[in-house]
Amino acid sequence: MPSRLIVSRELADLLKLLAHADRLRLIEELRLGEKDVTSLAIALQLPATRVSQHLALLRAHRLVEERRDGRSHFYRLAHAHLADWILDALPFVDIRKRLGEADHIDTALALWGVPDPNSTH
Amino acid sequence: MPSRLIVSRELADLLKLLAHADRLRLIEELRLGEKDVTSLAIALQLPATRVSQHLALLRAHRLVEERRDGRSHFYRLAHAHLADWILDALPFVDIRKRLGEADHIDTALALWGVPDPNSTH
DNA sequence: TGCAAGTCTGCGACAATTTGCAGGCTTTGG
DNA sequence: CCAAAGCCTGCAAATTGTCGCAGACTTGCA
Incomplete structure (x- = not known):
């Protein structure tokens, strides 16, 4: 009955993904709605490349969703309550x-x- | 105003601490009450040394509390709702x-x- | 078409985490 | 006092994560 082991591994992967100050700030920054990469980079005072790398990770795990409009890529939270759960x-x-x-x-x-x-x- | 940065770092540290399948299982194992190291090692099918190392980490961050009785060390959750929050x-x-x-x-x-x-x- | 803005991916150096092992500490029982 | 049970800590190797840089891709505009 390795189900508990499997579930704990999935949870650990999720927590590992969230266990980074920049990614947490990104998620909290998206609490109020979608934003594009440049806006996020300015808000967090980080190089856009790094923001993009973090977002790629969050996207790979389906925590954020992407929308492209012209040259900009807008991101939003896939789960509305994720930011709340983190602050809990x-x-x-x-x-x-x-x-x-x-x-x-x-x-x-x-x-x-x-x-x-x-x-x- | 670097307060947000500081808070996000503290949260990231906490999540990093939890982002390990074995530690998650330990916490869930303590949901119903305190247990000693040997019992935990048997329940999780892990070497007692590793369990002890994980518990030392959780203890350093005040997530679990220790009680010694004879040769055994009993651990319990410092926050009753931690296990619930994880499953959320x-x-x-x-x-x-x-x-x-x-x-x-x-x-x-x-x-x-x-x-x-x-x-x- | 050409060029710049905005973003993404690949790669390598560096940093942090994990894990087994060896040894040490404390308590119990003889 | 001595030995074993139960647990802890220190250390080094292996694994994993981070971050900056270089280059590529797409879109908008002239």
């Missing part, structure tokens, strides 16, 4: 890195334009 | 790997003893 991991980040700031998580969420859940009910 | 990622796994099985996700969940959410309401 913030509580698991080592507490020692969040020192001195009890509302660090909310601050981080606000940085990505996520409304504070504590103020919505 | 199953919908993002490349659809091509889930061929021919529409309820593959539920099957995977059942493999780890998670009750089917579709049958609870």
